[in-house]
Every structure is written in C-alpha cells, then in structure tokens.
Amino acid sequence: MSQWEKNEIEKALDCPMTRRRFMKWLTAAGVVSAMPCSFLIPRDAQAAGIVYEGGYETFRNACPRNCYDTCSIVTYVKDGVAKFVEGAKESTFTRGGLCVKGNSYIRRLYSPDRIKYPMVQQGRGTGNWKRVSWDDALTRISEKFFEMNEKDGSMLGLAMTKYSGNFGITNYGVEGLMSSLGYTTRLVGTPCWPAGIDAQNYDMGNMWCNDPEDMVDARYVILWGVNPAWCSVHTMKYIYEARQRGAKILCIDPVLTQTAAKADEYWQLSTGEDGALALGMARHILDKGLVDQDWVAENSIGFKEFADYLKQEVTLEWASEKSGIPARRIARVAEEFATADPATIWIGYGMQRHVNGGASVRSIDALVAMTGNVGKIGGGARYGHLQTWGFNYHAMIQQPPQGAKGYLGKAAKGEFDFTKKSEGPAYTNRTLNINKTAREILDATDPPVRALWVSCKNPMNQDFDRNLMEKAFKKLELVVVVDQFFNPTVEQADIVLPVTTLFEEWTVNAGYWHYWLSLNEQAVKPLHEAKSNIEIAAALSKKMNELTPGSCTFPTDIDTKDWMAKEFNKGVYDLFGINSWKELKNGPQKAKTNLLAWGDGKFGTPSGKYEFKSDLCAEHGFNALPKYVAGRKPYDKLRLLTPHTKFGLHSQFINLDWMEEFNPRPYVYIHPETARARNIAEGDRVRVKNKTGEVTITASLTDNVPADAILMYEAWFKNTPYNCQNLVDDTSADMGGYKAGAPGVAIHDQFADLVKA
Ligand SMILES: Nc1nc2c(c(=O)[nH]1)N[C@H]1C(S)=C(S)[C@@H](COP(=O)(O)OP(=O)(O)OC[C@H]3O[C@@H](n4cnc5c(=O)[nH]c(N)nc54)[C@H](O)[C@@H]3O)O[C@H]1N2
Ligand SMILES: Nc1nc2c(c(=O)[nH]1)N[C@H]1C(S)=C(S)[C@@H](COP(=O)(O)OP(=O)(O)OC[C@H]3O[C@@H](n4cnc5c(=O)[nH]c(N)nc54)[C@H](O)[C@@H]3O)O[C@H]1N2
Ligand SMILES: [Mo]
DSSP: OOHHHHHHHHHHHHSHHHHHHHHHHHHHHTOOTTOSOTTHIIIIITTTTOOOOOOOEEEEEEOOSSSTTOOEEEEEEETTEEEEEEEOSSOTTTTTOOOTTGGGHHHHHHOTTBOOSOEEESSTTSOOEEEOOHHHHHHHHHHHHHHHHHHHSSSTTEEEEEOSSOOOGGGGHHHHHHHHHSSOEEEESOSSSHHHHHHHHHHHSSOOOOOGGGGGGOSEEEEESOOHHHHOGGGHHHHHHHHHTTOEEEEEOSSOOHHHHHSSEEEOOOTTOHHHHHHHHHHHHHHTTOSOHHHHHHHEESHHHHHHHHHHHOOHHHHHHHHOSOHHHHHHHHHHHHHSSSEEEEEOSGGGOSTTHHHHHHHHHHHHHHTTOTTSTTOEEEOOOOTTOOOOOTTTOOOOOTTOOOBOHHHHTTOOOTTOSSOOSSOBOEEEEGGGHHHHHHHOOSSOOOEEEEESOOHHHHSSOHHHHHHHHHHOSEEEEEESBOOTTGGGOSEEEEBOOGGGSOEEEEOSSSOEEEEEOOOSOOOTTOBOHHHHHHHHHHHHHHHSTTSOOSOSSOOHHHHHHTTOOHHHHHHHTOSSGGGGGGOOEEOSSOOSTTTTSOOSSTTSSEESSOHHHHHTTSOSSOOOOOOOOOOSSEEEEOOOOSSOBTTBSTTSHHHHHHOOSOEEEEOHHHHHTTTOOTTOEEEEEOSSOEEEEEEEEOTTSOTTEEEOOOOOOTTSOOOGGGSOOOOBOSOOTTTTSSOOBOTTOEEEEEEEO
C-alpha cells in the first residue's frame, strides 16, 4: 500500500462515522488482529478491549463471483466457525487485500437471511412459503419432470438458465444435471462480454490479453469504457505503478467514474461513439506517418484497405463531431499514444454493450495493432482471456439416458447456425438466447417451456425487460430456483433449494483477466440444509432413479472433493508448473506460460495474421473492415446508463446488512441542468419512465453524468422494490453469436425521461 493510500484511509478513519462502521464489522465478526488494515488495531480494537487470541485454522478459498479479480482468499476458522477472511498474500495479484465485497464475506456466509432448507411457495409472489424436506422437494420436481417427459416425449420442456452466480468449475455440474436428464432447453449466451469476444476473434483469432501485472511496463494506458476503481480494484495498483514509472493514464467514459477521477486525463465522450473516436485517432496516426509499418507488414493483412477507408471516410473533424471530443485533443492523444512504447488499451465490457459495440471494439483493436502494440509486454488490446480454463469439465459432461429424444437442431430446420461446425448427433438440446429470456420463453413452442431450473442466476433482477419476464414466468408450470437468498427470482418460484456458499464446498477457480489458479477448500461444514450444486444434482438423480430407474444418468453418490480433483489434467498441471492439485493448498499458482498474448505473431485467424480486413466477419454479416457503425436511435429524451456498482456484484452483496450501512438505497444520478429543467431537487422522489416500464427512485444531482443521460446502478436492495430492468429492453448488441452462441445485449442503448413523483 502506498503512503498516499495509507493517508487516504487514515483520513477516512478519522471520520467518527466511518470508524464506528468499521468497528461494527470487526466486532460482529468477533475478530480483530489479522485484519488487513492492521493499523486499525492499536487505535480502535484495543480501545474496544478486543484481544487477538490466535489458534485459528486456515483454509484456501477463492472468490467465485464473475469479476476480473477472482481473488485468492485465506479463511480463518476456529471451532468450526469461519471468523474472518483476508486476501492471500501468495498471489501477487490479490496481494493480501480484498475489496469491500470480499471483506463482507463472513456476513454473507452467516447472514440470517440465507435460504436454510428446501421450501415450497403456495402461489408465486405470495410469500406463503412452507418448509419441506429434501425428499419432498425432490419428489415434487421429479414427478413434474416425468409428467413433462410423458406429455412431450422429451425433456425439451425443461429449460435451464444459469450464468455467473458462482464460477467454480464444479458448478458446471448444473449443465451436467440437465444433460443427464436427456435433451433439454438451454438459455445460452452471456449478457457480459460477447460482442467484444467476437470482435477480438475476427481481428486476432481469439480473445487473449497479457497478464495485467505487466501493465506496469506500459508508457501509455487508455482505460476505455472500463471502471477498475470499482470493478477490478486489484488492477489499480498496476495502473498507479505504471504512472509512477512515467506512463500517462487516459480514461474514456461518458460518466466521470472513480477511475476517471484517478486518471491524468478524462474524456467524456458521447455514449456509443467510441468507434468514431478510435477511427479519428487512427486517421491522424496515418496522416502523421506514425503507423508501425514493419509490424503491420509482417503481422497483418488488410491494412491497405483499412487505410483507404480512413482516408476516404474519416476525418478528425468528423470524429470530433460524433464523439464530442475536440479535434485537437484527439490529434494530440493519437500522437502521444502512437509514440509511447509500449502503449496499451484496456477495453472494458461496459463499452461494448451497444448495438455497435463489436464494431467499436474492432476499431480500438486496430488502433493498438497499427501502432505495433499487439504482442508486446506492457502493450496490447486488453479485454479478457480463457487461457487458464483447460479443465476436464468432468461435472458437465454427462450422457443422456437411453432412448432420450431431443431437438432436431437448427440445421435440420434449414437455419444457418454458424456456432456449430456440424450438428453432431441427430438430437440436440434446444438453445434459446439468454439475453432475450423472457421473449424466448414466451415464443417457444413444440414443446413450450414448461419448467425452468434457475441456478447461479437471478433473471428477475439481471435479465432484460422485467415486465415481459413476469409474463414469461406466468407461462411456466414449474419454477425451481437454487440460491442462497430470497431474491426477486426466488419470489417468483414454486420451489427453492438452499445452496452452499464458497466456504462450504470444494472447487477450483480460474480468472478471465489475471493468470492465477486458486483452490477452494471446504472451510466449514454446510450450514442449515444447504447442498452444493453438484450434490443437488446427485440427490435429484437419486430420487428420480428411485421413482423411475434409468431416468437420470447423473451419479447418485458423489464426493465433492473427488469431483474437484477430477477437474485437473496434465495440461493444467504443466501450465501452472505443479504436479498435483494438493500443491494449491500452499497457495494459488500463476500460469508459467501464455502470459504474453500474440507475442510470436502467430494469430488464430484464418490467415494466421492480424486481420484489419476479416472475411469471416463479413461472412457473419458485418463489415469486413473495422468501419464506423452508428448507434441506436434514441427513443426517449435521455440516455439511461445502468452500469456496475462498487458495493455489489450484480444482485449479490448489496442485500447484506453490513453493506446497507454504506449503501442503503438506490439513486438516479442526474446532471443539475437536466434536473433544473424538470424542477427536480436533490433528494426528490422521481419517476423514471420509458416504453419498457418505470422506476420510482430518489434523485441525486451530480455533474459526473452528462446532461443528456441519467445513471442508476444495477442492484438488488432487499428493502426496496427497485429494479432497473423495468427500464432496460432486450435489444441485441451487434456481435456475440459466433463464440458465445447468441449476440450480446445493448444494455447502455436505453433511453428514458423522468418527472418529479
Ligand atoms: N441493467 C443491467 N443489467 C445487467 C448488467 C448491467 O450492467 N446493467 N450486467 C450484466 C452482466 S455483465 C452480468 S455478468 C449479469 C450477471 O447476472 P447473474 O449471473 O444473474 O448475476 P449475480 O447476481 O451475480 O448472481 C445470480 C445469483 O447467483 C446466486 N449464487 C451465488 N452463488 C451460487 C451458487 O454457488 N449456486 C447457485 N445455485 N447460486 C449461486 C446469487 O445468490 C445470485 O442470486 O447481469 C447482467 N445484467
Ligand atoms: N464492484 C463490482 N465489480 C465487478 C462487477 C460488479 O457488479 N461490481 N461486475 C463484474 C462483471 S460481471 C463485469 S462484466 C465487469 C464489468 O466491468 P466494467 O466494464 O468496468 O464495468 P461496467 O460498469 O459494466 O462498465 C464500465 C463503464 O463503461 C461505461 N460505458 C457505458 N457505455 C459506454 C460507451 O458507449 N463508451 C464508453 N467509453 N464507455 C461506456 C460506463 O459508464 C461504465 O463506467 O466487472 C466485474 N467486477
Ligand atoms: Mo458481467
């Protein structure tokens, strides 16, 4: 921790309110001494008379949330009770620290609000829950499945929606359970990053980025539509260090985020105009003769066509007019970027959630490539990677029961599906687009979707068009949700099953940003009647086979530790330089190779080169060149942005009482001018409305948001009915169908207006 950071924290702690809150946390956890902020101890803990006792047993855990940082955790346990957590010191990425969410984990584990046993709701949304035994719950589910199979001749009436509640590898057993029932319906795709993944695949042949730790070597860093000060706090230290070593940091975002506040320069661009901005910079670099001609000649194809396009259709003035950034600034930064060596751009997931998101990512990639910054330590078009995910997926790969019937596949129906090389066996699962879950459920026929299995997913809160989702749920004959808290999806369920938290199960976790691998040990026994996702699969299989032998192939008796061990193979061991998973008990391991993306100049594209012109991209219906694509036409007065918050991870953490202390209620953030024009003052209740729905919420005035936009964070507050998905429709992003199986979603291409309530 730098002296400056220490001073900042000291200052914050000098505020009696903050100190009291910290003390409340500490005492609630019954802890003190090994807190990462050890300077708290002398002043506050001792004053409170709390003495460190020692004698803890420690366990290895990993934060399994969908987050860049995938932190390695050490959990301190005494008498079978987890007392506190800290970041693992062995990981140079986590470096002994956790984020505000991670530090609240003990409360998540022991929250009185946890779902404790299987329950059945009499009438969805009534809150009339009744505790039932596991046996009873699983019997009800089995009977419904048999009935469906009987009626439809297949299990296609059962749909599964699962996304990112817990990325532990063994949790792919949820998919495994579905496969072992037969051919089912799957909600596929991701709301997160697919447009950018496809863009990078067209350009380079894969999504692959350097080790974030090498950012310290960059001499220029552009943080483009990414907010690491909140969404990847551990990466901030590399950005600070790069700056200390002389790098310049520029942040490009329509919102003046905490990341922007920490940068050397901030550009408040017009939302969705990233493509124009990148192309304007590219044109200027071309005009100034700053293209890395050697790199381009040796490693790429299609640059001449790209340069012709820039000369014919792009000017600095045009880029300036589109993006709202003065032309002379674009020119200056283009020159600074092209002459810094190395220079890097971190392309955020937020900026590609647009109808032109994939196209914008391609133009930013081009900027990095034409300046010779791809394949360099400290350089690169950084987005994400899956280099460390070479597991066996043992839990996932299960066979259907004998004679199971399924879907005849899109190919059989004459639809072009470029996600599959061949349709494989005659029968497949039926796939629906997860980003249009509501619409897809409503439209599905032959058979209709009758039952929905929800795991690691909160569709009522995180999916799009909430009003339509309610209609879709009405069509369902059975909703089973596997979760830890009574979230808005559980409220609309018939049966809820309690699942373990990371502290109560064995698994293994990799990152999609850094290169560390972490073991997740069972630190405490499962609480209440909770079971892990794979134990639930085994228990259901057991019940189904008891009632109808042969109806489910999922193993009925499993040991979660064995199943964790079955995920490893020689490839994983070699990559991490270990001989056994047991070595991870000594601490997380970092990959020994693959840390530099495209360092050998061998790309995964059809040509084997960086493709400024991609025929594959054209084949999939887009421009071959990274051309400008206009954004979505506004359908209301103000743009609505609903990005990620500091105090939660999607619908997780914000519901904890510890977090409510810091972040008690949602706000809509409005520029003072926009508020004045509507006679809205700080603290007023306002109604935000658009064609999709409405939200009543408290106004907060700030010029951090542009005057033509309003901002609210996606979140689930357990004590308010707030849900931003009332205002967010399911319009697709341009790309995503190639690698993720369905296009992304244009989350930030939404519009609304507001009035005083
Ligand atoms: N408006 C708007 N909407 C968005 C976004 C946005 O920016 N704006 N962001 C999108 C993005 S990027 C993402 S990734 C998605 C995330 O959407 P989701 O994947 O739905 O995210 P979470 O809320 O993190 O997790 C879902 C549920 O998983 C549960 N869970 C946690 N651990 C386990 C477990 O071990 N087993 C089971 N069965 N359940 C568990 C949690 O309690 C939670 O209720 O949201 C998307 N939605
Ligand atoms: N604390 C916390 N950390 C998280 C998460 C969380 O919910 N909370 N979620 C995790 C997940 S699943 C994800 S996907 C990542 C997301 O990580 P990020 O991509 O960093 O986060 P977002 O908030 O989705 O979007 C980043 C920024 O994009 C900006 N943006 C929106 N539209 C545009 C545009 O047109 N151009 C530009 N230049 N910027 C634009 C938003 O204003 C926002 O500040 O973070 C992960 N980490
Ligand atoms: Mo995400």
